[in-house]
Structures are given as C-alpha cells and as structure tokens.
Amino acid sequence: MLHVGIVGGTGYTGSELLRLLLGHPGVAVSAVTSRAERGMAVCDLFPSLRGRLSLSFVEPTLEGLAGCDLVFFATPNGTAMKMVPDLLAAGTRVIDLAADFRLKDPASWERWYGQPHACPELLDEAVYGLPEFNRDRIRAARLVANPGCYPTAVTLGLVPLLEAGVIDPDWIVADVKSGVSGAGRKAELGLLMAEVGESFKAYGTGGHRHAPEIMQNLALFADRSVNLTFVPHLVPMVRGIQATLYARLTRADRQPHALFASRYAQEPFVDVMPRGSHPETRSVRGVNLCRIAVNEQPGGVVIVQSVIDNLVKGAAGQALQNMNLMFGLDETAGLISLPLSP
Amino acid sequence: MLHVGIVGGTGYTGSELLRLLLGHPGVAVSAVTSRAERGMAVCDLFPSLRGRLSLSFVEPTLEGLAGCDLVFFATPNGTAMKMVPDLLAAGTRVIDLAADFRLKDPASWERWYGQPHACPELLDEAVYGLPEFNRDRIRAARLVANPGCYPTAVTLGLVPLLEAGVIDPDWIVADVKSGVSGAGRKAELGLLMAEVGESFKAYGTGGHRHAPEIMQNLALFADRSVNLTFVPHLVPMVRGIQATLYARLTRADRQPHALFASRYAQEPFVDVMPRGSHPETRSVRGVNLCRIAVNEQPGGVVIVQSVIDNLVKGAAGQALQNMNLMFGLDETAGLISLPLSP
Amino acid sequence: MLHVGIVGGTGYTGSELLRLLLGHPGVAVSAVTSRAERGMAVCDLFPSLRGRLSLSFVEPTLEGLAGCDLVFFATPNGTAMKMVPDLLAAGTRVIDLAADFRLKDPASWERWYGQPHACPELLDEAVYGLPEFNRDRIRAARLVANPGCYPTAVTLGLVPLLEAGVIDPDWIVADVKSGVSGAGRKAELGLLMAEVGESFKAYGTGGHRHAPEIMQNLALFADRSVNLTFVPHLVPMVRGIQATLYARLTRADRQPHALFASRYAQEPFVDVMPRGSHPETRSVRGVNLCRIAVNEQPGGVVIVQSVIDNLVKGAAGQALQNMNLMFGLDETAGLISLPLSP
Amino acid sequence: MLHVGIVGGTGYTGSELLRLLLGHPGVAVSAVTSRAERGMAVCDLFPSLRGRLSLSFVEPTLEGLAGCDLVFFATPNGTAMKMVPDLLAAGTRVIDLAADFRLKDPASWERWYGQPHACPELLDEAVYGLPEFNRDRIRAARLVANPGCYPTAVTLGLVPLLEAGVIDPDWIVADVKSGVSGAGRKAELGLLMAEVGESFKAYGTGGHRHAPEIMQNLALFADRSVNLTFVPHLVPMVRGIQATLYARLTRADRQPHALFASRYAQEPFVDVMPRGSHPETRSVRGVNLCRIAVNEQPGGVVIVQSVIDNLVKGAAGQALQNMNLMFGLDETAGLISLPLSP
Known part of the structure; x- marks a missing residue:
C-alpha cells in the first residue's frame, strides 16, 4: 500500500x-x-x-x-x-x-x-508529467511537475503535427475555453456565479501564464521556437476545457487525422475520434481522458479540437497517472471510471 | 458472470x-x-x-x-x-x-x-424496489418495479416520521425540485435550454403522476391514508433532485433527527447529515446515495431535506442495487464511486 | 427634473x-x-x-x-x-x-x-414601500423602507387570502427559491459559480432575516399573528425569485383565484395569471412585475406561485415605483419595458 | 404611425x-x-x-x-x-x-x-442590412436582407482592418461562440438543456452556412477574396455571441485599435472599448449593440473580440435599426434601453 x-x-x-x-x-x-x-x-x-x-x-x-x-x-x-x-x-x-x-x-x-x-x-x-510524451522519465522521477490544464489540452492537440513537421510553426492559434473551476476555489468577485453565469468572455489576451509553458512544450517537439497565439476564455459551466487549435499544413502528403490516430493508438487516456467529430466537454467529465478530433478546412487549414476535464486529465487525474508510473503500478489503476454524461 | x-x-x-x-x-x-x-x-x-x-x-x-x-x-x-x-x-x-x-x-x-x-x-x-424498506422481498423477486425519482427522494424523507407516528398525516407538503434530465431525452420544446435555462418554475400543480406512487408508499407506512400536497419544480441544471418536506409534529417527546439517524444507521446508501445541514444536489452527483437533513422550526414544524441524483439513486443506481440484491451479490457492488463535486 | x-x-x-x-x-x-x-x-x-x-x-x-x-x-x-x-x-x-x-x-x-x-x-x-398595500402613505413619505425581495414575493402572494380570512393562519408554508444575485456582489466562496453552478440546495432552515419582515406584513393583514414556515433555496441562475406558497382553506365559499384577480385588478405591476398557470421567473426578467398563479389541490389546499425579478420588483424597480409615488410622477414612469425572454 | x-x-x-x-x-x-x-x-x-x-x-x-x-x-x-x-x-x-x-x-x-x-x-x-456599412442604401431599400448573427459579429470585427489593408487576407481565423437561442426554437434533441447544459463544444467545422455570407462581406471590403477559417461553438447559456478574431498585421505603421476607434466613432450601436478590454456577452444582453476590443500579441497578431446579443444586434434589434432607416425615423428609436447585467 x-x-x-x-x-x-x-x-x-x-x-x-x-x-x-x-x-x-x-x-x-x-x-x-x-x-x-x-x-x-x-x-x-x-x-x-x-x-x-x-x-x-x-x-x-x-x-x-x-x-x-x-x-x-x-x-x-x-x-x-x-x-x-x-x-x-x-x-x-x-x-x-x-x-x-x-x-x-x-x-x-x-x-x-x-x-x-x-x-x-x-x-x-523535475520531469514534466505528461505521460504521453515523457512516460519513461516519469517512471524514474523523484519530482514531477504536473502540467497545467490548458497546456495539457493544447500540447496533446498539437504535438503530433509538430513532431511530423507538417504544420507551419510560424503561426498557430489556440483558442481555449475553460469552465470556472479552472480558476480555483478563491473568494474573488470575478468568479461569482452572478458575474460569470449566463455570460461568456475572453480573458488574458495580454498574456497568460500557461502560454510560456505551452510554448516550451511545443518548441521541444518542433525542435525550434513556435509562434503560438493563445487566448483563454471563460465558459459559464463548472468543469471542462475545450481547445480549438488552428494551423496551416505545409505538406499535403500526410493526413493529419492519421498522424493522431497513429501517435495515440496505444495511449489509454487519449481518444482520437473519427473525422467529422465534435467532442463535447461532458464526454470526459470526471475522467482522465483527452478526446481529440482532427478536421480540415479549405486553404490547407487543420483544425484540432481537444477536450479534457480540467480537474482530472488537466490536474488530479494526470497526477494519479504519474503516480502510477512512478511507483510501478498499472498506469490506469484508479482511473477507469466512465464519464458522467449527461 | x-x-x-x-x-x-x-x-x-x-x-x-x-x-x-x-x-x-x-x-x-x-x-x-x-x-x-x-x-x-x-x-x-x-x-x-x-x-x-x-x-x-x-x-x-x-x-x-x-x-x-x-x-x-x-x-x-x-x-x-x-x-x-x-x-x-x-x-x-x-x-x-x-x-x-x-x-x-x-x-x-x-x-x-x-x-x-x-x-x-x-x-x-411485482416488488417495489426501494431496498431500504423492501430488502428481503427484493431478494426473492422475479419482477421489481424500480421507484420513480421523486418518490425515492420523498419516501426516504418521510417514512421514518410516519413509521414512528410523530407527524400529522392530514397535511404534509412536498416541494420538490428536479434537474431537466428527469424529463428524459425527448425532443420537446419545453425542454430546450433556451426555454428552461436561467429560469425557474413549478409545474404539475394540478397533479403529477408521481403523487399517487408516493401516497401509496406513505399510506403503507402510516397505516392510513396521508394527505400530501406535492408540487414539482424545474431547476436550470442537468442532474439532481432536492425535496423539501414539511410536516407538523404531533409528539414532542421524539426527536425527529434521531429517528432518521437510527432508522438509516445501517443503510449503505442513505446519509443522515448533522442537524443544521443543507445538502446540495452536487454532493450526490453521479452516485447511488440519498443525503438527508432534518431540522425544525418554531410551531412544531419539521423540515426534511432529501437530495438524490435523479439518474442514479432515482433510477439506474437503484436498479443496480436491486439487481445486486436479486442475485445475491454484494449490495454495494458497482456502486461505490464518489460524487463528482464540484 | x-x-x-x-x-x-x-x-x-x-x-x-x-x-x-x-x-x-x-x-x-x-x-x-x-x-x-x-x-x-x-x-x-x-x-x-x-x-x-x-x-x-x-x-x-x-x-x-x-x-x-x-x-x-x-x-x-x-x-x-x-x-x-x-x-x-x-x-x-x-x-x-x-x-x-x-x-x-x-x-x-x-x-x-x-x-x-x-x-x-x-x-x-418610515413607510414600508409596498405600493400595492401602502400607496397613499408612500406618496406622503419622507422615508421609505423598500421591501426585501423574498418579502415582496411572499407578501403579494398571501395577503389577498389573509385579508379575506379564507386560510388557516396557524400554518402556512413558503418555499422560496432565488437566483444568486439575491446574495449580492460579495467575494464569498459560497457564491462562486464553481460552488453553486449545476447544483441546488436549501439554506437558512434555522431562520432567515426576511422571515420576521414577512411575518410582520402578514400579521398586519391577518390582524393576528401568523405561523409561517419559511425556507429559502439557491437556484443555479443569476436573477429571479419563485415562491410556492401553501395554505389550507378555511372557507369553501370563496374562490381563491377570484380573490387575487379582484384584489390586483387595478395594479399595474401585478399580473394574476389564469388558473392552471405556472409562471416562470424569466417571464419577469428585468421588469417591475409580480406574476401570480393560484391553484388548488385536494384536501382544501391552495397553492400560490409568485415570481419576481429579485433586482427589479424585489429591489430597484420597486424603489423607482416608490420614487414615482413620492414625487407625484406617473407610477409607471421608467418601468414599462418588457421582460427579456428567453 | x-x-x-x-x-x-x-x-x-x-x-x-x-x-x-x-x-x-x-x-x-x-x-x-x-x-x-x-x-x-x-x-x-x-x-x-x-x-x-x-x-x-x-x-x-x-x-x-x-x-x-x-x-x-x-x-x-x-x-x-x-x-x-x-x-x-x-x-x-x-x-x-x-x-x-x-x-x-x-x-x-x-x-x-x-x-x-x-x-x-x-x-x-436586396440590400444587406448592416447599417454601419450600408446606411444610405438601406434608407432607400424596398427589401433588406437582415444579416445573420455570426456575420454581424465577425464583419463588424474585421472590416476596419480589411478596409485599411493592414492584415493578411490569406488567413484569418474566426473562432465564434454562441448561446443556444441562436439555434432557434425547434424541438431537437441536440438543443435540450440536458444535452447542452454544463458542456461546451464546437460544431460545423466542416462548413457552416454563415461562412459564405461572412466571406462575401469581407471580400467586398478587402476588394479581393479572403481566406477565413470559421468555427462556431455552442455555449451553455441562452443569449449572446462572442467572436474572437485572429489576423496577422502586414503594416506596422497603423494602430489597429485606432482604426476601429476612428471607423466607429459616430456609430450609435458599436462601442470600441479601451485597449486591454475583454467584453462580456452580458454587457450587451438585450440591447442593439456590438462591443469590440482590439488587442495585439507578439508576432504581429491582432486579436479582435466582438460581442453582440444574437437576438438583438444579431437579429431583431438590427431589423428595427434598418426599419428606422427605411422609414426616416431616428435610427435609435426603440433601441435605447440598457443591457441587463447581471
């Protein structure tokens, strides 16, 4: 025990x-x-x-x-x-x-x-605790830095494209939306239900703390610096993050969807959905899972949607996954419950 | 299996x-x-x-x-x-x-x-599938009638008082509130988010199908007919039922809270909270549990609050509990996860 | 001006x-x-x-x-x-x-x-600023005490019955539900959207400050003390109060609905809806209006539903109505916009 | 009349x-x-x-x-x-x-x-009824095509940049989010509160009917075709649209914020907020108004936020504005109420 x-x-x-x-x-x-x-x-x-x-x-x-x-x-x-x-x-x-x-x-x-x-x-x-990219180093780590919720959603949604070198790293847009629990349990006016309920807004267009963390991740896999425009938004709901990621394809010979399907085929906590899908945040509510959809629009634009529960795959669930790795337990132990939907 | x-x-x-x-x-x-x-x-x-x-x-x-x-x-x-x-x-x-x-x-x-x-x-x-009152008969049943969501919340919140004969059965008020999933997955205008979101209302003041079911339950335990005023309400949320139950005490020598604590002491899926509590529906979200608070107000009025997840203890969870009983499994098998809160 | x-x-x-x-x-x-x-x-x-x-x-x-x-x-x-x-x-x-x-x-x-x-x-x-009952005194007042939001909804929903002497004042139940703006703009943990969103609960069963104000009102019109059981609840929405009021009729010869229709026939800001109605809080969103429905259930029980916008008829709108009266303006000046619904 | x-x-x-x-x-x-x-x-x-x-x-x-x-x-x-x-x-x-x-x-x-x-x-x-760009033609029109809700928010948020020729029309991203009333009052499963409440998702990544309307608008002002990536999202709220628009600046000598301030200085229904602002949808709830914020991020990226009430400036309010113009009334007649916030 x-x-x-x-x-x-x-x-x-x-x-x-x-x-x-x-x-x-x-x-x-x-x-x-x-x-x-x-x-x-x-x-x-x-x-x-x-x-x-x-x-x-x-x-x-x-x-x-x-x-x-x-x-x-x-x-x-x-x-x-x-x-x-x-x-x-x-x-x-x-x-x-x-x-x-x-x-x-x-x-x-x-x-x-x-x-x-x-x-x-x-x-x-310190080992950055994103098991999908750092599994072996996490196993041996004394100290794991559990990723932020936005960085988890965005990194999982972009790295397969950057690793394969198929998108233009000079401009990538991450438009991300979070439920209010992402801001923590703090007595602040701006988090009151009477302030954020039944309303929607962006915040942090001037720069958000999670942006450098994401760019550090992306640069690692692109093997060069990446110009990411990152804008977070506040959704009038409690749990869930949805990231819509936009990039331009530089190679027509590689299918973006296939890159994701292949990259995450063995991952227990990443689900690459069929083309044409639109993952809902509720489809991962309460569970340690990132669901990803990969679609394209004319003009060589790839659109990745990535959803997680900010408190689970974006925080506590990922921490358990890391714990399981660090102590040689089954990576999925304690993490196999099903999402609460509706 | x-x-x-x-x-x-x-x-x-x-x-x-x-x-x-x-x-x-x-x-x-x-x-x-x-x-x-x-x-x-x-x-x-x-x-x-x-x-x-x-x-x-x-x-x-x-x-x-x-x-x-x-x-x-x-x-x-x-x-x-x-x-x-x-x-x-x-x-x-x-x-x-x-x-x-x-x-x-x-x-x-x-x-x-x-x-x-x-x-x-x-x-x-057919055996009425409320294990807290029918456990042995459920074990032997070929056919179980799983209770409605409102009847589960109201019956669990009133029977200890009626069994003990400490409230006036001539007038009991059940003001109950439900999230919209209680109405089912049906394409009806009245269930659209644009119709029920950010608004609150009663419905069914003229009579609701769950009222005769509840009154049948209560009469059984009161050993006489009970005059229940039952009014359901629609809450702009997805899951959860809260019932506030009002009755007048006829005996000053019995503590209502103690009656509940004693009656449900061995029940795995009923939690009698301390005096002064106000159970939230989110405290049972996703789990097979009824949380109950029992308070009093001047004039000999007892106020019982009873919360369940309408889809779990009010439907599917209770059905699993009944299944476990019918087939000799551990009553709590498959039902031990923790509520999703927030 | x-x-x-x-x-x-x-x-x-x-x-x-x-x-x-x-x-x-x-x-x-x-x-x-x-x-x-x-x-x-x-x-x-x-x-x-x-x-x-x-x-x-x-x-x-x-x-x-x-x-x-x-x-x-x-x-x-x-x-x-x-x-x-x-x-x-x-x-x-x-x-x-x-x-x-x-x-x-x-x-x-x-x-x-x-x-x-x-x-x-x-x-x-100080004149209690409920124009429907105090209009003349408000006109002459130097100092008006604007009623609380709960007291406005409950008093308007009970006084016609008490004035006519047709209900039993020994036990009346007021089960009232409020959106979160009723708690004010205060940095408190208990008002965070992550705490109150997608959940429902009662509060203040041990006694709420608005109860004595309501009982003071009711006693005045009943010409005797009234035993009111008052329980407020918090609804996961921003604006609106709904009160469901329960009383027992003591006279069968008077139609409750007719008493309301007659009492409020000339009132610009009270709408008595047809029998069988279920007013929604959104039907008064943003306006200085109380909508009331009056229904009956077997056993001589009258059920009154009363809805207001807590910030308008429950606060600022009623204050303007009082201002108009105090200064000899048209009572409806500045108060004639239509509800925002949906 | x-x-x-x-x-x-x-x-x-x-x-x-x-x-x-x-x-x-x-x-x-x-x-x-x-x-x-x-x-x-x-x-x-x-x-x-x-x-x-x-x-x-x-x-x-x-x-x-x-x-x-x-x-x-x-x-x-x-x-x-x-x-x-x-x-x-x-x-x-x-x-x-x-x-x-x-x-x-x-x-x-x-x-x-x-x-x-x-x-x-x-x-x-038919005259496209966006008064900010078509005022004179609307005055004389027999037939006005009232713009869609998404096109209103996006067009108002991009045209000043395109008119001035300061952004790259080869790739512009419009990530737009709408409350559920935008889908209309239709009995569809996908619009039930139990389906869309407390959840967030994109939809229509494969192409949305409003995209060609927007591109028609943008091409007109850019005087060439514009490559717009348009992705709509569904927000668990009733009213409101927020568009976050991303483009790359091609000229460093023109201040984007100043372009908007100047372009809309005389417009009664467009509010260009100070730099660093984050307009909330509730700040335009119920009113015929588009609030816009213009910010920049490193790498020459301009980020425009544009919010409207989809049913007012995105539909009925804009229709009244057009009506006022067509019949020689004061353009703001009937449209001067204040937003309902909270």
Missing part, C-alpha cells in the same frame, strides 16, 4: 485528488494539510466525501509528510518550491500540481509568477 | 445503466435494444462510452432477451408490461425502471398513464 | 438602480457613492453602462447628497440608519433598499441584524 | 421583434402570423408579453399583410422568398431576418440551403 499526503487540500485540485485516491485500490491517504482549516474534518468542508474519509486537516510539516512515499502539492504557485527540497532529501517523492517546476528557465518563472524561484537547481531534474 | 439486457437504451436512464453496469465487476451487458437506432453502435450515440463497449443497438425480441439472467426496461411507460409476462415465463427476471408495475391498483394506473394495464395480474407479485 | 443620489453604487442593487434611472425620463442621477471605488468611473466598474453615464464614484458625504431631492441607499444593512437622520433634516427624502427601516420593532432588528438600531425613533415614521 | 406585420412569430426572433416593437414609440404591430398556432393569443405562447399585446396569430396571407407598411419575415430559411415578390408588388416593404436574400449568388444559396432560390432576380436589389 502506497502512503500519500496532500499539501493544500482545500481547493478543487485537492478535493479531486481525494475523490480519485479514495477510489484507488493501492493507495492510502495519510495526511491532508491546510493551514487555514487545521483541525477541521475534511468531510465537513467537502460533504461529498462523507463516510469515506475520517481525516482532519493538519498543519503542513516536514515531519508529518516525510513518512509518506509520495506527497502531492495542490497549493498556490510558489508554495511547493519552499518544501520540496527537504522532502526529496528525506526520500519522499513529489508531484507538484502547481506551476513551480513546469518552466525550465527560472527567469521566465520569475517573470510570470512574480517572485524568484526558491530552488532553481531542481528545475532540470 | 451475470448476463443482463437493457430494453430502451437510448434515453438517459439507459445510458446511465450502461455507465454503471460497465463498472460493475460481476456483470456482462449482452444486449441493448432500440427500435429507432437499430444497428447503430451504442458508442456513436453516447460518445462518453467510446472504447468501453462494442455493442450495437438491436431490435427488442423475446429470443434475444430471454437468454439474459436479467432484463432492465428503460422504456417509456406502458412498454414493459407488454413484454414482461413472456420474459418471466422464459425464466428471465426483470427490473422495470418505468412506472408499469409501481402502482398496485390497475384503475389508478390507467387513470394516470392513460391506457389499461396489460398484465394487472402481475401487479401484486 | 428630479435629482437623485445613490449611496453604495457598487452592488447589484446599485447598478440596477442606475440601469432603470438612466431610462427614466424625469430623473437625473447627480451622485453615485462608493468609499472603496472613489474616483473610478462608474462605467469602468459596470461596462454595461458605457456611453450612458459619465459619473465617477464619490465619497458619501452629507454635503454631496443633501442637494439631491431623493437619495437611494443601496448599502449593506446598518449603513443607511447612520446617515438618514441628517439627510431628512436637510430636507432630502430617502428610500432605503436595505433592511434598516423595515422592521418596526428595534429589538427584533437588533436580534436579526446584530447591532443596535441607530435611529429607532424613525421606525414609526 | 408605421404599421408592421411579422410573418413567423413563434420563434425567438419573432418574439424578440415583438418585445422591441412594443417599446417603439412610432410603430403599431398589425399582424403576427403562424400557420401552426393560428387563432392562439400571442400572449398565451409568450407570457412575457401578457398585458401588452392583444393580437392572436393569423394565417399568413397576402391580403392580410399587404396593408402593412413593412413586413418582417422571422421564418425558416426559404419561406420569405416565396411571398416577398408579391408583397413588394403590392407596395409593402420587407425586412427578411432569415437567409433568403443574404447571398448574392443564387448557386451559392442553393448549395448551402438545399433548394433553388425562388426569386433570384431580387438578389441584386
């Missing part, structure tokens, strides 16, 4: 980790931390877990966590990096669901997250 | 049965029928099931179904009663998720459902 | 007042105050007003406001009472959209609002 | 026309037709209009309509073209809110709408 801890258990990523971990046959949750809610029963904050978990929130301490085989950080950006070196030194492996270890360049991290990085020496070691 | 068939697999109850059955370790789905969609792959209609089910819809025939150990009817009202006698004669057991076998009085059935009953001789044998 | 000011212009009640006042032919908005947003252009906070209003938020001061003919308070409870005496002394009339002057008993006010009342001597003078 | 008729008054465009026309000071609605609902009071179908309109639906006949100064067609595509020649001959002017007269090329019309055009000889005369 694997013993795991969760640091920062009061947000949506934390509660989703708990939902999934409690259904995993080989894991025991040893500790869930929260400074603010210390002493409160976890089930009192999350009644959906009543009857299935008897833990209370505890203070995050090295002593309390070092006994775990693995610690998940579901904390705000900038928190994990302060505790991770000590945990690793104590022999505890770490999956960080925040952004602390996603960017390889500490200067870029500081620019986007507004503070110097606390342990830049770990950035090289 | 239990072999089951589903008659009428194109509605929300049918697809929810599939979602749950595909996660059940001891069941194989042998046939899913639909006259209208015959020949179509089930996954093409329900992309959320892609990769997990290779069946296509078939014509419903006695030959095709009689090989099943159990057949679920997820059909419109009035369909099951035409096939059930032959299936039973062939040795196949049946759970009907429609209303055909819920009312014991065929005249009442005809009044509410607009046609004579096709096999009134089976009404006595 | 009437000159008006708004104290507390950053909430939903304030912005709705602005929307309506800017469409009123005889009113000029002279000042909109906000301590927190002082100096900010009102349109920068509320882009929906762009191009129609050039004011910026100012500090609320007696000097700045005393020049107005009328000041609306759209402030949190307990704010108006500190400024109103000085404004009245300066000759400025006041409509308070908060609760400060709604309850006649200062002890009750202190109990429900958690602080002593700052000017209990004004409670008698 | 202008006398107008509405053919096809049972859809959302028809009811929205009624809402707006009933608030217009210079118009009387003489007839509303519907074959299916003939004889029914309009208010019984649309309770939101109760008390404001006494008409019943009538059969659409030339005799009944020819007495009108103007007839609006709010019918399915292909209906207006069968009646318009006779109406024009009778001296009645026409605004068609469907697609019958939008495309200049009858072959293209037949390809996209699946039937031959019934009066191709009128296609040249």
